[in-house]
Amino acid sequence: xxxxxxxxxxxxxxxxxxxxxxxxxxxxxxxxxxxxxxxxxxxxxxxxxxxxxxxxxxxxxxxxxxxxxxxxxxxxxxxxxxxxxxxxxxxxxxxxxxxxxxxxxxxxxxxxxxxxxxxxxxxxxxxxxxxx
Amino acid sequence: xxxxxxxxxxxxxxxxxxxxxxxxxxxxxxxxxxxxxxxxxxxxxxxxxxxxxxxxxxxxxxxxxxxxxxxxxxxxxxxxxxxxxxxxxxxxxxxxxxxxxxxxxxxxxxxxxxxxxxxxxxxxxxxxxxxxxxxxxxxxxxxxxxxxxxxxxxxxxxxxxxxxxxxxxxxxxxxxxxxxxxxxxxxxxxxxxxxxxxxxxxxxxxxxxxxxxxxxxxxxxxxxxxxxxxxxxxxxxxxxxxxxxxxxxxxxxxxxxxxxxxxxxxxxxxxxxxxxxxxxxxxxxxxxxxxxxxxxxxxxxxxxxxxxxxxxxxxxxxxxxxxxxxxxxxxxxxxxxxxxxxxxxxxxxxxxxxxxxxxxxxxxxxxxxxxxxxxxxxxxxxxxxxxxxxxxxxxxxxxxxxxxxxxxxxxxxxxxxxxxxxxxxxxxxxxxxxxxxxxxxxxxxxxxxxxxxxxxxxxxxxxxxxxxxxxxxxxxxxxxxxxxxxxxxxxxxxxxxxxxxxxxxxxxxxxxxxxxxxxxxxxxxxxxxxxxxxxxxxxxxxxxxxxxxxxxxx
Numbered sequence: 044x045x046x047x048x049x050x051x052x053x054x055x056x057x058x059x060x061x062x063x064x065x066x067x068x069x070x071x072x073x074x075x076x077x078x079x080x081x082x083x084x085x086x087x088x089x090x091x092x093x094x095x096x097x098x099x100x101x102x103x104x105x106x107x108x109x110x111x112x113x114x115x116x117x118x119x120x121x122x123x124x125x126x127x128x129x130x131x132x133x134x135x136x137x138x139x140x141x142x143x144x145x146x147x148x149x150x151x152x153x154x155x156x157x158x159x160x161x162x163x164x165x166x167x168x169x170x171x172x173x174x175x
Numbered sequence: 176x177x178x179x180x181x182x183x184x185x186x187x188x189x190x191x192x193x194x195x196x197x198x199x200x201x202x203x204x205x206x207x208x209x210x211x212x213x214x215x216x217x218x219x220x221x222x223x224x225x226x227x228x229x230x231x232x233x234x235x236x237x238x239x240x241x242x243x244x245x246x247x248x249x250x251x252x253x254x255x256x257x258x259x260x261x262x263x264x265x266x267x268x269x270x271x272x273x274x275x276x277x278x279x280x281x282x283x284x285x286x287x288x289x290x291x292x293x294x295x296x297x298x299x300x301x302x303x304x305x306x307x308x309x310x311x312x313x314x315x316x317x318x319x320x321x322x323x324x325x326x327x328x329x330x331x332x333x334x335x336x337x338x339x340x341x342x343x344x345x346x347x348x349x350x351x352x353x354x355x356x357x358x359x360x361x362x363x364x365x366x367x368x369x370x371x372x373x374x375x376x377x378x379x380x381x382x383x384x385x386x387x388x389x390x391x392x393x394x395x396x397x398x399x400x401x402x403x404x405x406x407x408x409x410x411x412x413x414x415x416x417x418x419x420x421x422x423x424x425x426x427x428x429x430x431x432x433x434x435x436x437x438x439x440x441x442x443x444x445x446x447x448x449x450x451x452x453x454x455x456x457x458x459x460x461x462x463x464x465x466x467x468x469x470x471x472x473x474x475x476x477x478x479x480x481x482x483x484x485x486x487x488x489x490x491x492x493x494x495x496x497x498x499x500x501x502x503x504x505x506x507x508x509x510x511x512x513x514x515x516x517x518x519x520x521x522x523x524x525x526x527x528x529x530x531x532x533x534x535x536x537x538x539x540x541x542x543x544x545x546x547x548x549x550x551x552x553x554x555x556x557x558x559x560x561x562x563x564x565x566x567x568x569x570x571x572x573x574x575x576x577x578x579x580x581x582x583x584x585x586x587x588x589x590x591x592x593x594x595x596x597x598x599x600x601x602x603x604x605x606x607x608x609x610x611x612x613x614x615x616x617x618x619x620x621x622x623x624x625x626x627x628x629x630x631x632x633x634x635x636x637x638x639x640x641x642x643x644x645x646x647x648x649x650x651x652x653x654x655x656x657x658x659x660x661x662x663x664x665x666x667x668x669x670x671x672x673x674x675x676x677x678x679x680x681x682x683x684x685x686x687x688x689x690x691x692x693x694x695x696x697x698x699x700x701x702x703x704x705x706x707x708x709x710x711x712x713x714x715x716x717x718x719x720x721x722x723x724x725x726x727x728x729x
Binding site for chain 1: 292303504542620729
């Protein structure tokens with residue numbers, strides 16, 4: 044039997060609004076993924092370190108504070124430095140279309156905004172894993 | 176009477192059976208925003224125990240179910256208070272002058288995340304977050320600019336600040352003194368509600384016990400020096416936004432309120448000296464009647480507990496005054512203009528529920544910080560409600576409605592059940608440490624989301640009535656990158672020009688006061704005046720109290 048997909052869900056930065064992160068974590072658990080929920084105030088260093096230790100396939104970040112243009116690139120850089128840039132970096136939050144485009148050009152995966160369905164997020168991760 | 180009720184009840188059952196057999200319902204769940212089933216028809220037999228004098232009384236009279244003032248909005252409309260703050264103190268100061276000019280009658284300050292977490296703008300953890308979600312304030316200098324040319328003896332100011340509330344409050348008092356305003360004349364509110372931070376919003380710094388002690392310091396200080404200041408805005412808003420049901424919002428918020436009352440009484444304060452300055456802050460969510468029932472039940476529960484359990488004697492201690500904000504979590508990014516109508520219905524519920532002040536959300540808030548135009552529409556929505564609809568002319572017009580009275584009773588019952596559960600866990604703080612509130616809220620949030628995805632709950636424009644290829648045509652407010660640099664630059668300048676010796680002496684005094692368990696407010700004010708920064712004061716206390724880490728669970 045194939046190993047369960049392992050997903051790390053974390054909230055970087057100072058923002059404490061964890062409703063979305065927790066709902067997505069529950070939905071991914073119910074979809075059969077192994078969810079590692081890191082919780083609040085995770086620095087990019089902590090996130091990448093946990094990703095390596097837990098041997099995850101996917102890193103999903105929730106950022107509602109507007110700090111996404113600082114945090115996503117940092118995590119991406121650290122993933123490259125540590126040779127885990129074959130993993131998927133995705134996430135969600137309040138992120139303008141313009142910023143989504145910029146981040147995707149850098150190598151971040153799909154980003155989900157307000158009103159997105161958790162089913163779409165689950166589907167996206169499954170498809171990414173199938174293509175890999 | 177009871178024979179009559181029996182007749183109604185038996186006739187009602189027959190009617191319901193016939194209706195269910197002969198009529199077909201739409202294929203949707205008939206539930207409230209809190210996933211509670213709703214009766215098709217409310218009838219008098221649901222209120223067999225109803226006693227007007229006991230359960231409702233008159234406005235301004237115990238148990239205040241109908242309202243806290245005898246003539247309610249005929250005497251004074253609710254305060255229209257739009258929460259605002261972004262960028263540098265200069266940017267926000269400009270927005271406040273704009274809002275006051277447009278007819279707003281109170282200020283409401285939003286701080287950025289570093290400030291909320293007690294971090295200076297130049298702290299490495301602040302990087303990328305300065306001035307984004309609110310205004311950046313690291314020292315008295317920033318507060319002086321923020322409040323420039325705003326007459327503090329005339330406006331009332333609400334500050335949304337919790338963990339470091341006492342320090343930002345100290346900045347405010349220091350600015351007032353510089354303006355020549357007697358602190359005794361200051362009117363306003365600090366949110367200062369740490370318990371809901373552990374429960375929902377998660378902007379905590381210290382562990383619960385020392386945090387509670389600092390809050391009691393502010394209560395004690397105000398009782399003596401700022402008698403018109405509202406010391407805590409006990410907040411259900413964030414609990415609801417995190418996904419709680421209406422009954423959870425009601426119960427957890429009031430439980431927090433009772434915990435503050437108990438903490439202040441344990442310090443030896445007389446309940447009637449501080450309880451009149453406690454106020455509450457609720458959410459106005461989508462479910463119209465459920466929300467109105469929530470506000471009515473809240474007033475009744477508060478009055479009963481303060482009178483019976485805590486034995487308050489002063490009538491003002493029993494009055495539950497509250498602020499309301501429409502529910503940010505109900506706003507949609509899709510077809511954002513629709514949010515204007517959501518906000519209008521939510522505002523109507525708040526006013527029918529007897530709110531003392533109201534913030535109406537702007538339509539673009541799921542996309543970014545609100546633009547000036549969106550804020551203006553939100554404020555105008557309140558003005559239309561106040562001046563055109565006729566709603567404020569009469570008090571609590573839904574009283575006596577079988578449906579609303581039954582809902583109000585159910586809300587009270589659910590809240591009392593939660594109070595018992597919390598008591599059994601040893602109180603609010605142990606319940607926080609057990610993760611009780613957090614898991615109740617997470618479960619409710621997940622259920623709500625699943626109802627949307629299963630289409631048991633329709634959200635217009637999001638899971639139905641969708642417009643493909645929608646283009647958002649709302650101008651968005653962008654915060655410039657220079658804000659962070661400017662704030663860091665200002666701090667650097669401040670640290671070069673202030674008297675370092677005075678600063679370190681003031682910080683030392685703060686440290687000693689904390690070690691001796693003294694009231695810290697006078698020390699915060701002293702530090703503020705010497706231009707010690709927010710972060711410097713917080714760091715002194717972190718050394719002593721440590722930092723809180725919550726168990727990460729979902």
